[in-house]
Amino acid sequence: MKKRKIPMRKCVVSNEMKPKKEMIRIVRSKEGDISIDPTGKLSGRGAYVSIEPAVVKQSWEKRILDRVLETTLSDEFYQELLDYVTHQKARQELFGK
Template identity: 50%
Template sequence: MKKRKIPMRKDIVTGEMMPKRQLIRVVKNKEDQVSLDPTGKKPGRGAYIAINVDIAKRAKKEKTFEKAFHVQLDDTFYDELIKYADHLQARQELFGNDK
């Protein structure tokens, strides 16, 4: 059986390369709106962050996505990101690394 290639992406906060399935995609569309992309298929420029609450909190402190996308973001976006990362991290602990 042929071994499948695992797509890798870089975590924007830590700079570490990780499998795409272990990351959260954040996307900026043409109207400069930044949002979470649970499907990974929204159109726009994407950036990835690890499914880790501590890394999400670090992104909020360092305003990582504001720098990456060159837009102003309020704290509600980062709070939503932290909440979503916490949700996915809990799912991984319960069900393993597969989404």
């Protein structure tokens, strides 16, 4: 049986290459709206972040996503992202990858 190719993406915070399923995509639309993209298919400028709460906290402290997406993100968005990543991490540990 032929092995399937696993799509890899680079985390903008840690600069680590990981499988796409282990990352979360943050997208900026043409209108300038920023959102979390769990499907990875929304149109717009995207940035990938590892599903690790420590990585999200680091991006919040250093405002890395602000620079990558060329916009200013609110603390509420970073908190929403941290909550989402914490929830997804718990699901992965509970149900496996």
